[in-house]
Amino acid sequence: MTTMKNTNSSSSKLALLSHIKYEHLVAGISGGVTSTLILHPLDLIKIRFAVNDGRTTTVPRYDGLGSAFVTIFKKEGLRGLYRGVTPNVWGSGSAWGFYFLFYNAIKTWIQGGNAQTALGPGLHMLAAAEAGVLTLVMTNPIWVVKTRLCLQYSGDQLSENKMYNGMVDGLRKIYRTEGIRGLYKGFVPGMFGVSHGALQFMTYEEMKNKYNQYRNLPIDIKLSTMEYLTFAAISKLIAAGATYPYQVVRARLQDHHRSYDGAWHCIKETWRFEGARGFYKGLKPNLVRVVPATMITFLTYENVSHYLLRHSQLWSDQCTAGFLERNRISDKGWSEPIKEESPTPFEQLLSDKGFAKYGSDIENTNVGRGE
Secondary structure, X not given: OHHHHHHHHHHHHHHHHOOOOHHHHHHHHHHHHHHHHHHHHHHHHHHHHHHOOOOOOOOOOOOOHHHHHHHHHHHHHHHHHOOOHHHHHHHHHHHHHHHHHHHHHHHHHHOOOOOOOOOXXXXXXXXXXXXXXXHHHHHHHHHHHHHHHXXXXXXXXXXXXXXXXXXXXXXXXXXXXXXHHHHOOOHHHHHHHHHHHHHHHHXXXXXXXXXXXXXXXXXXXXXXXXXXXXXXXXXXXXXXXXXXXXXXXXXXXXXXXXXXXXXXHHHHHHHHHHOHHHHHOOHHHHHHHHHHHHHHHHHHHHHHHHHHHHHHHHHHHHHHHHHHHHEEEOOOOOEEEOOOOOOOHHHHHHHHHOOOOXXXXXXXXXXXXXX
């Protein structure tokens, strides 16, 4: 019985692994990197708004989105607006790449390998949540460094161990001074953030499926640019509005200018000094950033993934056709190389003597019958 369970478990894992396709990884990375390079300044401003609790005098204060953009550009230049862009590119690219990779593998596994099988909202959320947890485990250290780089201000009076020259330097210093725990700060509220991705992907998939079913088209058919952009924007607005407070808590836990005892302590302090409004600080610049970012990411992903999957299928079909052309399937069930039949020396001898053209004609002659 135990052996059968182990066998079934191994078969299930192999079935899941068989649905992993690199095309989704490459397409996800492409979308994440593209949107990050275009919209990173808005991400930096959002983070600075989110951690500004009004009690830390060393943190600059901005009157609004435009004011923040102008102030940072005047004091720190273009480089200041792109502070932390390297880990953001790494983080966003890898996060979207892994997310789409895991999500599509899990979704296809649930579908039993049939992309035409429509899943319900619950199964879409399950696949997205599982993909989110796996992605967070792999990318949280990158987000910690990215947040801290975005929160390095000109004139900061921090110790050498808290000043980072880049992503690698940040990872090294955090690990040396705070250990693994430092690299996974904000992980708990990040787990709540899994609900953000689950809600977004569920909404996005359901809108696509219902739209295609309404038009009597396959659910995995390629849509137009405007259709992808519309579905991406709506799904992001719904998810962002519902789950934004966790991002504020996570950013404050990762900020090295202040120290909290944990997520619950951060929540209590935010509520105590700022009320409900404190949990939505930075929402406006966040929406200005994440909605276009999601539109760019999803549009890039959908087009790149369809392109790669189509060409991968064409290449596979060509390889199969070439193989079948060079080989034929025998009646015994295995492949045999095609070869032209030619007479053996014995058959040639018979032919030369006029007894038979080929060996198969021997039975029609008197040779071998003793006559």
